[in-house]
Amino acid sequence: MTVNRLPKRRSAREIRRQLRSIYEGSDGHVPDLSKLDRGGRSRITRWLLKTIGLLALICAIAWGGFFVFSQTLFQKSETLSLSVEGPSEVKSGEEVSYTFRYENTGDVPIASLGMKLNLPNTFHLYSTVPEPSQAGEWTIGSLSGGSDGAITVTGVFLADVSSSQRLQALFTYKPANFSSNFQDITTQKVEIVDSVLQLSLTGPEKALTGDTSEYVINIQNSGSDPIFNLRVNPRLPENFTLTQSEPALEEGFSYWTIATLEPGTLIAITLKGTYTSTASGEQTLGASVGFVQDEIVYTQSSQEVITDVLGGVVSFSVIVNGSNQNQTADLGETLRISVDYANNGTETVEDLGLTLTLSSDKNLPIDWKLANLGGGTRTGNEIQWNGLGTLSPEESNVIDLGLPLFTKLAQTDADAFTLNVTLALNKIGSIASTRTLEATPITITLNSDVSAHVQARYFSENGTSIGTGSVPPQVGQTTTYRVYWNLSNSLHTLETIRLSTTLPQHVTWMESTDTDIGTLNYNATTRQIIWTIPKLLAELGHAGAWFELAINPSEADIGHFVRLTNTTTVEAKDTVTSEALKKSISEITTELPEDEFAVGKGTVVKAK
The missing domain is CATH 2.60.40.1170 (Mu homology domain, subdomain B)
Structure with a gap:
């Protein structure tokens, strides 16, 4: 049997003696372990720490100076204050002025200052105060602190109503404490809300096909200055045939030109015409007037009149190759034309006649030898059907004809021509009254002979x-x-x-x-x-x-x-x-x- 013995317990004296042998210094003394002494730093470490501290102090001083200097410098240098005085809404054609103001609100002088003015092409410059150094540019020069000035431009907008326009002034300046230029822009937005040029349009509320209808266009200058180079454009319904105008339209033109319109002057343009047999219901006729610059029309005013067209007793229409619209045709093709007419009234219509007129600026490209005239008689460029007899109520008839086109054109032959059909009647029931109705003209344009x-x-x-x-x-x-x-x-x-x-x-x-x-x-x-x-x-x-x-x-x-x-x-x-x-x-x-x-x-x- 093995017996485990406990180690012998040491006395406190023996323990102190053993610890002393471990911690005793060379001088025979035991150090005081109840406190720690800081060891001395090396010279390099102390130098580095001092250098870092000095640099941090210098940076702090530099940044602080920069912020103080920059706040003073830039606040004092941003001395140019700009503004524009003038209306934001104007009438086209009315004289207007805009003043571009500039002011040095700081203490630092401006060594040089100039302005360049950018105007829209719709603004027509009359005058400026002061005069520019060159076109659209002013050299103002130096501007001391607290000083100001202004440039005023006067002119007129000739622009569409309604539209937005912009005037822009670019200022270039150099403060006395800088060697480089600065720029600033001020812009004035202008709305064209009205015009001195006014248009009104009057016409009948109701009209009968074949009867003459009259419309009047009034143009007036409500401004205080003359206005120039105006254009009046009519917008005629497709089924309206203009027979007369006063003043007359110049040949080859579809609009009227007014060279000068004095202040307060009113000019009237009268249009007379008839609605064709195919017109029915509400028809819109319009007109507009505008300034013309470089062949661009700036519309100032436009009006429309609605006329309710009532169908006549007799109606008729023209169909070419299945359509009543303007169209193209190929050489060698035959134009299939149908003219149908009907009595929509309650009375018998007597003594009817139809005329087909073909018009062009050259010889007609039609082979008359092969043409089917549908029983009509040709005289020159006209085909007539006279004595068509009576047309009872609700009765209708149709005339068919064929016009073959040339297969090749000579220099004297036309490549486009127009068909106009008119109907004449002399008696409705017991009332003898000659009336003439027109169908909407149809233009035929020939395709190239490729x-x-x-x-x-x-x-x-x-x-x-x-x-x-x-x-x-x-x-x-x-x-x-x-x-x-x-x-x-x-x-x-x-x-x-x-x-x-x-x-x-x-x-x-x-x-x-x-x-x-x-x-x-x-x-x-x-x-x-x-x-x-x-x-x-x-x-x-x-x-x-x-x-x-x-x-x-x-x-x-x-x-x-x-x-x-x-x-x-x-x-x-x-x-x-x-x-x-x-x-x-x-x-x-x-x-x-x-x-x-x-x-x-x-x-x-x-x-x-």
Whole structure:
């Protein structure tokens, strides 16, 4: 049995002796461990700490000085105060003044000061105080602290009512304690809310078709100064025919020009006309007046009058190619015209007559020899149907005619003309009264005479070979042909012209091309050939392009023509009619009907 013995307990004296042996210094003394003494720092550490402290103090002083200096400097330097005096709402045509004030509100003098004035083109300058150093610029010079000044401009706005305008002044200045320039801008926004030029319009509240209706436009200058270069534009309903105006419109113009209108002066313009047979219900006639500058009209006032047009006893209308509107037509086309008329009243209408008048500034492009006049009689450019008999209540009739157009125009032929149809009746029931009604005129404008000719050739016109290989084409042998595209046009200038076709899979593109104008491209992925021309002037008349293709026939082609291209499409825009023109031309083959040296040599034969 093992017995564990406890260690022998040491006395306090023994413990003190042992600790003394551990902590006793070289001088035989035990240090006082109840407090700690701070060790001395090295000289380098003390120098670094002092340097850092000194730099921090210098930075603090510098920043403090900067803030004090900058507050004083900039507050004292921002000395230029700007303002604008003048109305924010004005009348167009009325004289107005604006004063641009500037003041040095600080203590630092301004060494140099200048102003540049930017005015809208609608502001017409009359005078300035003081006069500018050069156009729109003033050199003011130095400005001491507390000093001020002003520049006043006087003029008139000729601008749209309503519109917003802005006057802007740019000031450039240099304080005496700076070597660089500063700039400041002040802007005045002005609303044009009214005008000295006034317009009023009067007219009938109700009107009958065929009866004369009168409208009066009054123009007045309510200002204190003359106004110049005015334009009055009428806006007539589509179914209103102007028969007379006082003063008369100048030939070729659809508006009146007033050179000068003195203060307080009123000018009246009278319009007389009739509503056509197709007019019905409320019709709006309007007019506007404005200042004109560089062919830009600044509208000052506009008015409208609504007239309720009551249908007449007899109504009629004109339809051309299915429409009663202005339209375009192609050369060689036949105009299908229908004139229908009806009695909408309760009385019999007797002694009816119709007249179709065609008008143009040149010869009419109509082939009268082939025309169907629908039973009418032609005298010059008029077709008349007299003695149409009676028209019972609720009865209607129609006249059909056809007018074929020329396939080609001469220099003396018109490319536009107007159809006017009038109806005259002399008796309604027991009342004998001659009345004349007019239909809304229809203007026909001819599209340009663009045409394209497509052909393939092996020989030139003089018999020289331009193709290669055998003719007729042989199985397994390569033969090349040249395809020509020729475009003709002489009536109107064309834009965005595009000729295109695609190649069959058995045809090879030869990368040999030429054009008079435009660009010819081939897309190997889509197998599409496209010739584009941005613009073709009518005076040019013609454009051409060519490209070369190759074939290598197979046994299955023996005895047949080989197709060289698919259908060719021609597209263009007529710059006069704005019509998109489009034509298609059939595919071309190795038949070569226009190549007299290759005629009969287009079918594939066996290889020799």
